[in-house]
Structure formats: structure tokens, C-alpha cells
Amino acid sequence: MDIQRGNIIVMDRRTGKLRAGQGLLQGLKVVWDHWAASFRKNENFTQIRGNFTVEYPDERLQLPQAYRNMPVLLYDDESGHELCTGCYQCQRICPPQVIHITQAKDPVTGKMVPAATEFIIEYDACMSCGFCAEVCPFDSIKMDHVFELSTADHDSLTMRKAQLNRPISYYTSIAPDLWEGVKAGAMKKLQGNIKRRPGVIGMAPSLTEKIKARRQELAEAAAAAPPAAAPAAPAAPAGKLTPEEKAAKLAAMKAANAAKKAGGEAAPAEAPAAELSPADAKAAKLAAIKAANAAKKAGGEAAPAEAPAAELSPADAKAAKLAAIKAANAAKKAAEAAPAVAAPTTGNGTAAPTDEKAARLAAIKAANAAKKAAEQGNNE
Amino acid sequence: MIKTEELQINIGPQHPSTHGVFRMLVTVDGETITDLKPVFGYLHRNHEQIAEVNTYLQNMPYTDRLDYFNSMANNHAYAIAVEKLAGIEVPERAEYIRVLMVELTRVLNHAGALGFLINDMGAWQTQLAFGMREREKILDLFESASGARLMCNYFRFGGVVRDLPDDFMPRLKDLLVAMPAFIDELERLLRENEILLQRSEGIGILPRDLAIAYSVTGPVLRASGVAYDVRKAEPYSVYDRFDFDVPVGSVGDVYDRILVRIEEMRQSKRIIEQIIEQLPDAQGGHINPKARQNVRPPVGDVYARVESPKGELGFYLVSDGSTKPYRYKVRAPSFINLTPLGDMCRGYKVADVVVILGSIDIVMGEVDR
Secondary structure (H helix, E strand, O other): OOOOOOOEEEOOOOOOOOOOOHHHHHHHHHHHHHHHHOOOEOOOOOOOOOEOOOOOOOOOOOOOOOOOOOEEEEEOOOOOEEOOOOOOHHHHHOOOOOEEEEEEEOOOOOOEEEEEEEEEEEOOOOOOOOHHHHHOOOOOEEEOOOOOOOOOOOHHHEEOHHHHEEEHHHHHHHOHHHHHHHHHHHHHHHHHHHHOOOOOOOEOHHHHHHHHHHHHHHHHHHHHOHHHHHHHHHHHHHOOOOHHHHHHHHHHHHHHHHHHHHHHHHHHHHHHHHHHOHHHHHHHHHHHHHHHHHHHHHHHHHOHHHHHHHHOOHHHHHHHHHHHHHHHHHHHHHHHHHHHHHHHHHHOOOOOHHHHHHHHHHHHHHHHHHHHHHHHHHHO | OOOOOOEEEEEOOOOHHHOOOOEEEEEEEOOEEEEEEEEOOOOOOOHHHHHHHOOOHHHHHHHHOOOOOOHHHHHHHHHHHHHHHHOOOOOHHHHHHHHHHHHHHHHHHHHHHHHHHHHHHOOOOHHHHHHHHHHHHHHHHHHHHHOOOOOOOOEEOOEEOOOOOOOHHHHHHHHHHHHHHHHHHHHHHHOOOHHHHHHHOOOOOOOHHHHHHOOOOOHHHHHOOOOOOHHHHOOOOOHHHOOOOEEEOOOOOHHHHHHHHHHHHHHHHHHHHHHHHHHHHOOOOOEOOOOOOOOOOOOEEEEEEEEEOOEEEEEEEEEOOOOOEEEEEEEOHHHHHHOOHHHHHOOOEHHHHHHHHHHHOOOHHHHHO
16 A cells, blocks of 8 residues: 555564563563652653642642533622623533423513523533533623532532532633633623623522612611601600610610611521632621620610610610611611622632622621610610 | 263353453354354444434533543544534644544554453563553653543644643653553563464464455455555545555464554554644644534434544544534444454454454444444
8 A cells, every 4th residue: 555645664662682581671660760760850841750649639730721510600799790691501401301491481471571580400420521612692601610529419510500600700710811802702791691681680589689678678777767656656655765765775676677687688698608718708798797696795785774764874875876877877888798708709719809708807897886886775 | 982072151241351241152062162242232322323313512521432442433423424524624733633632542452452362362461561561651641631531622623622721742752752661571572472473373374265255444454465555545534645555464363463453553643743843833733722512413314434543443423414413324344343353353262252352442332332
């Protein structure tokens, strides 16, 4: 047979220069050289000798940006809106058919909304081919770098939307160049989609509950403001309360609510945060709880004050009121800081460490202020 | 009076030396093999039937799982088949990237195959560890380009999924510095080693005529003295632009197969060096922007083949004009190279069976499909 641009080499079976045993010794020398070099750490890939071992759980190689393991869903850090519109492209292309999407509907008009109410990926059957990420026209689905997903049961690997959500800031931390390439188009499409989404539809589930709660509170506060006097009036005959005392009680209640809120806001953050950045999240939670307790204490001290209120001098009541207001403010501050903790930590602890730190600081400050307020209340 | 009788024993399917779930029904007369029947099918996973309910693109990640050592070569064969069927053109640069990946695959396959062969002979792990170290370096490159080490899923119709990352070429050049040193050292370790010679010289001879009659391909065929390489016989992609030699053996025993594989690694390195020279001048991008991935090829059939590290890997596709192949058939080199195992083993000792099987270099994922 003719061969173009090359020759046929018949392999030389034996050089025959070596005497019996020499070939063995020559081979042993190779092994010996490797053994001798193995005590030296070597990361230079032009070399073939040395210790190339990476002591895995302790040391880790930097993963390339293109690395793909399991798909995740991105949401915008600022608006909380998911990039996914539920267009079914990924569900159609998925070779093992593990993606299941439920399209969102407008509750009023019943029309389709460019958002997904549920998005399930069966991680246990996913083959990590990356087609879903490639085909996604909104750059919503991306391949995660986390590969330590072992569990003992299959059910926990059926990931729902809340478990798949990652903020964009997390994706930029693992693949900055890849995101930079698609950023402009993705954000433009997202802005268009947000306009077509009524209410909280299309928001990351971790944020939706919070936003719903906040909106409801605001609505209640608005509704409760004028008739606030009404419930206050029946309270008057029960205790012969002076206006100052009434105010103190109200302030104490407010403080308690605010503190409860602070506690409540921080609590949901605990579950996802605890796994990812145990130290920071735990500290933040602790601070928030402390703030709540301190505020409650302040409230508690002020509230019993109601019963013997008659004996209290107006000055004392005023001081108690002041302390309670301070506590309320501090607690409110803590409450505001807490969602900031919750938001970035849902994705990954590394996403926004500075925010977390700030939140933690705020929570600690709030706790201190609340404590101080409580002490003041006690003293007076 | 002493009477002897033949004994039938099973080697495998659960045996560390059978390279997967593979059974050999061996008839022995004392220590000598009088007959051997390979029994396949323990790893059958309905690959071809699954492919017929998937779209053309959805099959790409499934081809990774045929010969899981060489996913890039499998991707290449399948991509060529679909491109031929649908008439998709591939830009020059994409062709170079493809060939680069496939030649790297050949090096890592042979490095691993020789390691496992020496493992089968009883030199537990030493050569395998050296081979795996070089293989890891190549897998790191694959990971940075495709995102995965083994199941690369890197090829698309009309090119590859993304261009090479910036740090790929410097790392590849580092690797090419280490590669000749590794191959020379491998040769020093194996070529003259008296123990290896005793285990491999004159063992498992596959005569030239028998090899052709069995349609054996790849290094096993070349070791039997037939200079047949698909890259030369029917140059696909851009293989006609490279200078490289075809190593052949003279006897067709296990030792020749070792020598042929070592030389093929050298030739692959030569090709990679030529790619590095020619790649900057190559026209086009990493993928043909006009190529639709959701292909709907016209009615017809196609057979496309490549020289995978294990032999001729072919895909036969029949299109009925829909988005899914009507028929999808894989001509798997491991499977066809395994069929003459009985003839290769007859007359040798039981201990040689494992060595002969190792020298064929099979992956059960491809044998059973």
C-alpha cells in the first residue's frame, strides 16, 4: 500500500546490544529515579518526575471556567428576578429528559407570564452534557462547579427551583469571562421580561416570601394607621392608663414586633447559609437573635410596667417610652440588615462576603443598642 | 490408570483482568488452552436503540459513553457522519482543533493501555501510574477546553462547542516538552526488559491473513504487519496535511503491539507539533455559524469512519428526513478486535490469556454498547 506524506516503519524488535539482565536493570533504574524524585513537589508540567499529587480534600486544583457539573438557575442580585422565562428549550433538548418546567400564569388574566413557577432538575439522572446551558436563550441556566453532591438517597437529588437558584454574582465568581460574554444580552432580555411579570412572579423563591411578607406588612400598616385609635380606646377602661403610659406600651409592642421580625427574617437564612458559610451566617443569626432578645427584654420590661403604671411617675414612663423606641429602632435596623444576609448566602457564602460582614456588624450594633436601651429602661 | 480430561472454566465476567464485565469460556487441557469463546453482552445498555429515539444532537453525549477512554474520537466519528449526511461544512480552524484533540486522545489512550497491559502481566501499578500521570495532564487540557475530563461532549455539527481557552496553547507546549521524555522513558522501561520479553514475545500471534479475515483494525492489525490506517487510507478532516509514519509489526505478537503503540504516540506528537504550526493560519472560527444543531438531514444513509486509538470506528446512519436517525449503527473497533481472541489464545497457557486480552486494548463500553 502506498502512503502519502509518510513512511511505513517496521518496528525493530530488539536492539540486541544488551546482555541478559541489563534490560531489567535499565528498567529498574527508571523506577528508582522516579522513586528518588518523588520526595520533591513538582508542579512544572514540562517535567515527568517528581511528586505531582494533589492532596485532594485539603488541596484543590483551580477548576477551569468552562468546567461543567450540574445545571443551576440564575437570578438577578438587584431585582431578585430570575432570568428563566420557562420557554421549555432546555426541557426539549435534555438528552436524559430530566428537566421539568411549569410555566407561570397571571392569576388575574390567566395568560402566560415569561417566568417559571416550578423548575425541577433530577440531578441523579443528569448526564452533565451542558446542552441546557448552551441552548438557553436567556442565559438563565448555567453549569455549576460544585461536584461534591453525594448523598445516600435519590430523592434529595431531585432539585426544585428554590434549590437551583443562584445569584448572578455567584456565577461571575466562578466564570467571570463566560458571563462577561453574554451579560449585555442577558440583562437586556431580563429587563424586558420583568416588565411583563405581575407581582412577585418570576422572583427567586428565597426572596419571594420575604417580599410578600414585606408588602403585606406595608399594606397592613397603611390600613391600621387610622383605626389604631379604636383598639387603643377599649384598652383605656381596663387599665387607668395615662397617655404617656399608653404610648410606652405601644412603643414596647412595636419594639417586640420589630424584634420578632428581625428574628424571623434571620431564621430562614439559617438553612441555606449554615451549609455554605457556617461561621458568618451563624454569627449573623446569633447577633440577630441577641438583638431580638434584647429588644424583647426591653419590651418585656416596659410591658409589665403597664400594670403598676399607676405608681410610675410621668418621668419614668417617658424614659421607658424612649428606651422602647430606641430598642424598636435598633431592632428594625437589625431586621433590615438581616435580609441582606439572607440574599447572598442562599447562593454561596463566597458570593458577597463584604455584605455579609456589614450585615453582621449591623446586627451586632443593633443588639448592643437594644441592650443598652433595656438597661436604661431598667435603671429608670 | 491415569486419565486426563479437558476442563471448561470461566474467566470473568467479574474479574479484574477482563477490563470490565466480559466472560471467556475457556477449555483447558492442563494449563494449555484448547478453546476459548468470548461471551459479550454484560454491559449492553441499548445504545443504538436509544439513539433512534433521540435527535441527532442528543446522541453526541451518548457517544462519549461508548469508549469512555476516548470520548473525543467518538465525538469526531459521529460528527463527521452527521455532517456528511446533512451536508454541513466545517471551518478550517475547527478541523485543526478537532484533530488536535483526537491526537491527544490517542496519546492518552496508548499511555493508559500500555499501563494496563503491564498491570495484567503482574507489574502492579508502576507503569500504570506513569501512564496515568501523563494522561492526567492531557485530561486537564480537555477539561479547560470542553468542561469535562472524560465525557467531553466537545464536538458539534460544524465545529466544536467553544474555542480553545487562552491558556491552552502554553500548557500544550509544556506538555509537548514532557511527552518525548515520557515516551523514551517508557521504552527504556519496557523494550529490553527480560521479564516483559518472556511474557510477550511469541505470545498471542495473530497472523496477517487471519487479522484481515477477522476485519481487525487499529494497532492490533498494524502489529500483524498490515499498514492500514484510516487516516492514510481515506484521509478525513485535515489529515492529508500532516506528515506522519505508520508503524507496523513483523510477527503480530503481544510484543509487536506494545512497540506499535509506543511508536504511534511518537507519531501523534509529530502531528500535534504540525497542528501548533498551522493552527494560527487556519481560516474560520471554531464552529460554522450557519450550521444548525437541530439538524434535519435529507433522506439517505451514510457511513463515516475515523481511526480511533483502538481501530476503525464507524457510524452508519440512515435518515428518514426527520430530526431523529432512523437507524444508528456503531462499528466499534474493540468489539471486532475481540472476535479473534479464541484463535489468538489457542495453544497458549492460561496465564497468557490475560496478557493477550490486555494487548488488544478493549473497552467494554464499546464492545457491548
